[in-house]
Amino acid sequence: MRTLFTILYFSILFQSLVFANQPHEEYRQILNLEGNWKFMIGDDLGRAAPDFDDRTWETLHVPSNWENQGFHGYDGYAWYRKKFVLSPNYKEASLVLFMGYIDDVDEVYVNGQRIGHNGSFPPFFFTAYNAERRYIIPRGLINFNGYNTIAVRVYDAQLDGGILSGNVGIYQHIRDLVPDVELEGYWKFQTGDNKKWASPQYDDSNWYEIMVPGFWEDQFRKNYDGFAWYRKQVMIPVSLTGKRVVLMLGKIDDLDEVYINGKLVAHTGQMYDQPSRNQADNEYSRQRYYYLNESDIVPGKVNTIAVRVYDIGRDGGIYEGPIGLIELRRFVHYWRSR
Structure with missing residues (x-):
């Protein structure tokens, strides 16, 4: 009986800790x-x-x-x-x-x-x-x-x-974690892989549009596994001049690389150009909080965010929030208050 109680106790404790590490929303x-x-x-x-x-x-x-x-x-x-x-x-x-x-x-x-x-x-x-x-x-x-x-x-x-x-x-x-710049909504989307798609000058006008967050299987194509790219152009407010920001990209299934204005700024998992080398290790369950340098974004201008994704199997894409840019000071204060 004591062993069962101990197992139940730590199970509840573990679930509570996991919940505490998720931003609250309703x-x-x-x-x-x-x-x-x-x-x-x-x-x-x-x-x-x-x-x-x-x-x-x-x-x-x-x-x-x-x-x-x-x-x-x-x-x-x-x-x-x-x-x-x-x-x-x-x-x-x-x-x-x-x-x-x-x-x-x-x-x-x-x-x-x-x-x-x-x-x-x-x-x-x-x-x-x-x-x-x-x-x-x-x-x-x-x-x-x-x-x-x-x-x-x-x-x-x-x-x-x-x-x-x-x-x-x-x-x-x-x-309780509201971004300064909302990035939820429609993004440009294309299957396949081409590093030129990271460039802010690339013309994506003929790309498909897909809702973020959301699995691409529900919106684009069933049972698609492999490489795909998301792109979004966003005006960065002048109020963020001289401030560090955090890019919140929620959860992505499975691997990702993030480019801002053509520069690789972050990634989760190790992604190779040769698909057979790509391996997943529960990256799909990790929240993407990417701490950007001041030079990564240009306030007062339109910036291009491009996300390269590789899905190993089943569901794929940027499937869960929060999605947005938040000032580092606010982000740190939020987690300290938790």
């Missing part, structure tokens, strides 16, 4: 969006516009499959739309749109701007029916003085279709 619902949405089958990207006239559309309950609401046996494209008003009390809040589970593929717009997607539409179709949809709403996108519009483009290949289940609403993302 999601608090501020607007419930379950209920009636406008709905129509077919496909037209003009339906994403806030002023699109949907008065003649059908009304469906969300969440629930469309087959049980009159569209029996329908497979293919369809759109959902809903208007909402949000209190000005949340102007400074970090907002996330929860859309539950969607069968099979979705693309979500707020006030006409695409904020996220999962799965891939035809002709390169793959499903993401088992991925919970959580999409960051960029700052400045919400109109706090009137109506806002959510438009959801959906493709269903077979069986049940639509916004099936889960939490649907707008949530406040409450964090």
Whole structure:
């Protein structure tokens, strides 16, 4: 009995220590969006516009499959739309749109701007029916003085279709480690490997876009293993002039190298150009906190962050936050307070 107690004690202690080493975050619902949405089958990207006239559309309950609401046996494209008003009390809040589970593929717009997607539409179709949809709403996108519009483009290949289940609403993302520069959201993304992709002059305009954080299997291609690159251009505020900063890249599966303005500034694991030499040792579970030198970033200008990733198997990519740049002084103070 004493041995069992000892094992349980240290197991709980270990879990507590692991939890203490993770930044605290929670999601608090501020607007419930379950209920009636406008709905129509077919496909037209003009339906994403806030002023699109949907008065003649059908009304469906969300969440629930469309087959049980009159569209029996329908497979293919369809759109959902809903208007909402949000209190000005949340102007400074970090907002996330929860859309539950969607069968099979979705693309979500707020006030006409695409904020996220999962799965891939035809002709390169793959499903993401088992991925919970959580999409960051960029700052400045919400109109706090009137109506806002959510438009959801959906493709269903077979069986049940639509916004099936889960939490649907707008949530406040409450964090105790908030970056000075947010890097969550869409990044440019390309599979393969080319060191020239680290250059700030490289033209990535034809690259795919992928949500960070999030596994690339849910957004780009199922069962892809190997090299891939992420790129993001970001304006560094003048307020960070002369200050040391920490680049937080959350968790990456499996190995990574980070370049800023073409310079290699950090890495986790040992990555070789020859794929057969790359080996993983639980790097996927490590938080990426990269301590930058003052010269690594250029305040007041657009900087290019490029992340080279090698995935050994199963899920891959920058899959968990926090993602952003934070002043070193604030970062150190946070961990001292923990």
